[in-house]
Amino acid sequence: MSELIATFIFFFAVIDPIGTIPVFIAVTALHNEATRRKIALQATLFSGAILLFFVVAGEIILTAINIPLSAFQIAGGIVLFLFALTMIFGEGKPAEEKRIARDGRETAIFPLAVPSIASPGAMLGAVLMTENNRYSLLEQSQTTLVMLSVLGVVFVLLLLASRVHRLIGDGGASIISRVMGLILASVAVNNILSGIKTYFLL
Template sequence: MIEIVPVLIYFFAVIDPIGTIPVFVACTQRHSAAERRKIALMAFLTSTSILLFFIIAGEFILTVMKIPLPAFQISGGIVLFLFALTMIFGEGKPGKEIRMMKSPREIAVFPIAVPSIASPGAMLAAVLLTENKVYTLWEQAQTAMVMVGVLFLTLLLMIMANVIIRVIGEAGASIISRVMGLILASLATANTLAGIKVYFAI
């Protein structure tokens, strides 16, 4: 049995459902309500498929490439930490990802699904939290269910985005994103230290 709360917090930090709202609103402001729902659903299905792929095949790919998981855990922790710093000190998730927008036909996949929802941090978390030597198949399934739960919450928030953004405002979304960045930085540090401990114990 996994510890659900830490896993939930980890995925909530790296997926950042709140930070996705301003991105979604900005990218879909010219679309009708029905089109926005379709874009939200497509983004949800795309990001879920990508992250489930990393849960299923991520560790296998590392094994084939002969990359030890502790090394990946250390590098992943460093990348997550740097990602967290951009959330805390940078311009924030909405600003940099809105600028990535190309055309309305692409927005469900890019930038909403990737990199806003299925971020590099989320992909790393999907691999690290389902390590075969540490977690049983049932525990990995539980982790996948928690992740899908966070993704489903993201879908609901995207569907309700216009109402939410009026309530908390872009400033509120930015504050929440920075708080989650601080939590993610702590998780990334713990992850790096755990990887170093395992690496030198081998």
């Protein structure tokens, strides 16, 4: 149970549902409630399909181009760490991606599904958390279900976006995003150390 909770926290950090709320509000500012619900559903489904693709095909692609998983784990850990640093010290998801939305590219796919929900960190995490050499098929299935449950949380929060945003504001979303970034940085360092250990033991 503790491992499932840790996996949930990991995907909650890389997907960052709270940080997506201001982005969603900016993207759907000119739409009615029915259209907002449709966009929320589409964005969640698109991001789910993208992450499931990485769960299923990510490792196959790596094997096909002859990249050892330990190397990908190290590289992925580094990228996740840099991604975490942008969450901690950068402008943060709400400010950065709300600006993308104001540029007029207001669709469920961009910037909502990618890069807000199915972020680069989430894509890498989907591969790292379902490695065939480290996890059994049952564990991979459990991880996938946990990941989908986080997307379920995303969908619910998007439906309640206006209420949640009134409660926490942009500042609250930014603070939560930075805390998630700190958790993600710790996970990233652990992945790097584990990848180095695996690489030198081969």
